[in-house]
């Protein structure tokens with residue numbers, strides 16, 4: 103992720119079309135807000151009018167407008183629209199993979215430079231909530247999220263859900279938001295950034311490890327969402343994830359229930375650290 107300063111804030115941007123993926127302001131370490139993008143400026147204005155909220159100009163890279171609101175646990179949500187896009191600068195993969203059934207890289211070699219993973223976009227955010235059902239209802243009412251997987255304990259109690267955006271027939275990530283009423287209580291759980299591909303994830307993992315950082319969880323492949331994942335902790339204890347190769351669904355693809363074992367388990371790779379950590 104590239105960083106730049108503007109208007110007293112530090113921004114991180116990826117190589118996709120967003121002007122920034124992360125914003126840091128001077129102050130005590132902490133999670134401040136989650137940003138969501140409205141389909142249009144008109145949709146944002148309608149959203150605000152229906153709730154008696156103010157639409158403010160967005161004095162950040164790309165401009166646009168913003169509506170702020172707080173969820174039942176007092177998390178700040180920033181719904182934005184009309185931001186000018188950045189020119190994507192996604193590096194092209196110079197060579198294609200060969201597998202047992204299909205050979206795509208022919209008469210050339212495969213070489214990858216040691217470098218950080220290429221963050222393309224913010225894929226999802228996970229928030230610890232005090233009352234899952236209350237938060238679920240709130241996010242569905244205000245933003246139209248659809249449940250992909252609801253996590254249910256053996257006694258039938260639901261403790262969280264992977265929520266995807268309702269984009270109709272358009273494909274969208276298995277989850278853009280995960281709400282969890284878990285042992286860590288209310289608080290920011292992690293933010294997850296999509297990187298180029300599996301090679302890029304492993305190369306970035308090596309890069310961070312050689313720079314002296316200790317992996318938090320990974321590398322492995324999730325069950326729910328199916329992503330290949332790699333989790334790290336920043337110097338202030340915030341968890342950040344690199345991921346690639348996740349599931350995509352449309353609005354018509356429905357919802358299912360999942361077990362705690364599916365939530366915490368891996369299809370391969372490192373086991374999850376204790377969930378209280």
Ligand SMILES: [Fe+2]
Pocket residue numbers: 226228292294343
């Ligand atoms: Fe994640």
